Amino acid sequence: MKCHVCKTGDATVHLTQIVNGKVQKVDLCEACAKEKGVTNPTELSISDLLFGLEQEDAGTPPRASAESRCPSCEMKLSDFRRAARLGCPRCYEAFSDALAPMLKGMHKGRQHLGKIPPGGGDETAKGDSLMRLRQELLAAVKAENFEAAARLRDQIKILEQRADAEEPRP
């Protein structure tokens, strides 16, 4: 069996992982396994490995944009595909087209619903009604005001569905 990454070495490291009922398998040679940090399976997620490799699967945008660059850190899309890691926080905007289908496959949703840093992080956060509602929701939950929290949650759901509907599906 040949290595999934370099296609030349004999695969000696075999990984299997089941996520959402789907079985993912990767076979790697020792050198590639080491390079990818696959010495400790506890810290490894196979999707970490896979998406950086071949992207021929359906849903991947055309490769024509492969040379777009992040204006902030100068990472190229091809660098990202090779390293399987982004260069800087701004890369998320720079490569948003390539990332959208990837994120969709990896995660439960496309909108962050979790913690917001005190102060709301970026400037863009301010004035965003969804953002404000989420902050209020967090505050309501903290205060154990569950009635208000439930109302806020429903408002947020409606706004999100609207936002999702406006956004063209990839």
Place this chain on the structure above:
Amino acid sequence: MSGAKKIEADGIVITSRVRLARNLQGHSFPGWSRKPERLQLLELLRPSVEALPEMKGGVCHAMDALPALDKQILVEKHLISREHAGRNIGSAVVISRDETFSVMINEEDHLRMQAIRPGLCLEKVYALIDGVDTRLAGALPFAFSPKLGYLTACPTNVGTGMRASAMLHLPALVLADHMDKIISAVGKLGLAVRGLYGEGTEALGNLFQISNQMTLGEREAEIVGRLEKVVSEIVRHEINARATLLEKTPRMLYDHIGRAYGVLAHARIISSKECINLLSMIQLGVALDAFGGLNAEDVEQLFVETQPAHLQRDQGHSRLSAEERDALRADLVRPVIARCKAPKFGIPPPTEEPPKTT
């Protein structure tokens, strides 16, 4: 299980752990930045981390100053990742005095902070690390987008940046051949099950790690709450599997525990794989009250102390070969196991009559 002791949930969940990935606005991620930028960030981040009340009396190790063996010990204690152990100048780790908290600086992300505690306490552990995060966020501008949440070097972590996990010891589910069912059921809930020390799904020592896979599109409390619920459910299944084994196939169960005792009490050479698998059976025996004078903590201690770097630690500078480690491992375990009496099993199995030897 008539007449048998109540089987306790203690010792099934070994640890609960939550880690958060955070990065600073306006800086390249460590894997893409040059050395001067990494050093500059380390200078900036280290004092903020060390100033945390949680880190009072803690230690900070610069990765370039830490010998390989010490790094390996931190890996075996789950205080740093293997990837971080491979890092050098420009990376560091700050560890709290009681080792509940550790913050890796310039790992894959600028900050990887974790809290780890024994037993099943994911919600509490999340609250602990959430406090650390909130304090740090007061001093450091984290990269955050209203749409995608916390921005991380790897898109698999974007959103909450959170990976919550529990380490479980599930010998009865493995003996009863139920793990495949559990793994596929858990997988359907967006959680992943991995063997702790094994490759792929092979789990050495019947140890499994269950963690969330998805970080975007769900609140932390939901993710942690679901994981906690699923883990409690698995614990219940493990307890049931133990009861069923005791009732239906006690001879098989006692055979496994008895053999583990026999080998560990007399072996002179033992590999880490065999050792961890047999210790798992001893631990099951302890839970079923088969051993007087041996408690779960003693066995857990052996699990840790027989890991390669821990074995090497007390050997000064002479690097042990694999064969020497196997001998040393056997010498370490043997007296502890041999000290306690051969296993006695509480309930006599229905077929306790010894087979007639003619």
